[in-house]
Amino acid sequence: ERFYNMLIGFLGREGQPDMATLLFEEMLLEQVSPNNYTFTALINAYGRARMFSEAMEVFEHMKSCEAESRPNAVTCNTLIGVLCRGKKYVQAVEIFRQMKDGSHGLQKEKCKPSTVTYNTLIDAMCREGRIEEAVDVLADLASGQLDSAVVPDTVTYNIIIDACGKAGNARKAEQLVRGMEERALRPDNATYTALIDAYGKTGEIEKAEFTFRRMQKLGVRPDVLSYTALIASFGRNALLEKAEELFGEMQKQRVQPNEVTYLALIDAHGKAGQPRQAEKLFKAMASSGYKQNVYTYGAMMDAYGKCGEYQLVVNTFQEMRREGCRPNLITYAALLTACGRSENWEDALLMLYCLQQSGSEWE
């Protein structure tokens, strides 16, 4: 039963709701009884795939179950999370209200909002750009005014710190880090990575590097994401050598670069006008087992474009098509930019025509 639950959870996260359904059916055939872990994983699988009516159906079904399988706070959080992802805020808030009231078939004791509930909602607010309000909610949570049973945790702070950073407000992000420390919450890898990213985006690269070194000193071991964030920051700020140096350091520290790390490095080489080196990385990726895909081709096309190698952009595009890789909007953007810079209007028009034929979303 746990095996099934785990697998259904995994498939849901991977965006494979159909496989999840199949597994669920098989589970029933095998007379393995589903519990609230199973149902919650299913809600997640459907919700992530924007199959909201299916998700709601499972949720309603749970309400008619025996005690063990009735919705609990995790179930509700999951539902709120997928609704927020789909921007169905009215419904998300409605579930939140029902959790607090214990109405609509939810048991008040089992469904009390938790820190995760608030974190999910705060994250949604931030993604809508309502950071000020999110900060206010955080303050009310911290003072116990909003919910006497819930206090903010590291994730709560991380969400808002990242949002401030993305909005270009590194000062506010710093202030929040101090705020979390005052509450005896330890900044973790996500906190530092968000900060590094914030500094990288404002061009305060020495602060980004300093933050990275400080986290190491404080005993938080940088993971792939932290390394990649700093590598990308170096790249963005035209510090290719530092990026490469850090790439070497991470491997010495036994932190395996992943696909995103390589993509960041390719981009850094493109920005620095080193298409040959970018190519090398592109090939190195393939030999370390990363299959070429839209992203790798896209990064390569972009790098060539930045280096003025417009013909190579087109060649890469054709290679990508030959390999049967479906282009996305980013691919076309890279192509269009290349055509524009090389004043290759025929190809640009031809491409737009192809795009139109394939009936994709217009920007």
Next chain:
RNA sequence: ACACACUUGAAACC
């Protein structure tokens, strides 16, 4: 005891 379901951080178009 823990275990299987929920929330946050990195690249690329903008």
